[in-house]
Amino acid sequence: MNCIKKEKRNLFSLFTIYDCNRCIYFRKDETIIIGRHAIQIYSITPGCWLESINDEYFMFNKMLAKLLLEFSVNQENNLFLWFDGFLNIDNHGEIFSSFLNIGYNIHIINM
Numbered sequence: 252m253n254c255i256k257k258e259k260r261n262l263f264s265l266f267t268i269y270d271c272n273r274c275i276y277f278r279k280d281e282t283i284i285i286g287r288h289a290i291q292i293y294s295i296t297p298g299c300w301l302e303s304i305n306d307e308y309f310m311f312n313k314m315l316a317k318l319l320l321e322f323s324v325n326q327e328n329n330l331f332l333w334f335d336g337f338l339n340i341d342n343h344g345e346i347f348s349s350f351l352n353i354g355y356n357i358h359i360i361n362m
Contacts, residue, residue, distance in 0.1 A: 278361065283340075290340070290347060290357045293318055315360070322358055330355045 260267075271277045278294035293314075322331055330350055340347065350357055 285351055288351045288354065288356050290351075290359065292359045292361055294361050318358075318360065328355050330357045332357065332359045334359060334361045 280294055281292040283290040283292075322329060347357060
């Protein structure tokens with residue numbers, strides 16, 4: 252997996268603008284609302300999957316502290332998941348749908 256921004260430019264790609272917002276490796280927060288329940292995916296490390304992150308980033312991360320505080324205050328009927336790696340909801344669709352049918356909201360923190 253190589254970032255397209257790090258490739259060498261040639262004459263034909265000299266004026267091409269590379270945008271990370273359309274890249275599949277770019278992390279974004281997502282909210283999927285199904286009926287009265289929601290699946291919320293938070294990315295605590297905004298940016299690219301291809302960048303390396305050390306453990307000190309998580310110790311002093313203000314966004315992670317805010318998410319954990321909000322989750323602890325509003326913990327009724329909520330399910331907290333932590334995924335390390337690329338998350339594909341289609342692979343876990345049956346599990347998520349069963350929790351939504353029970354009445355849980357799903358909060359996913361993705362690194």
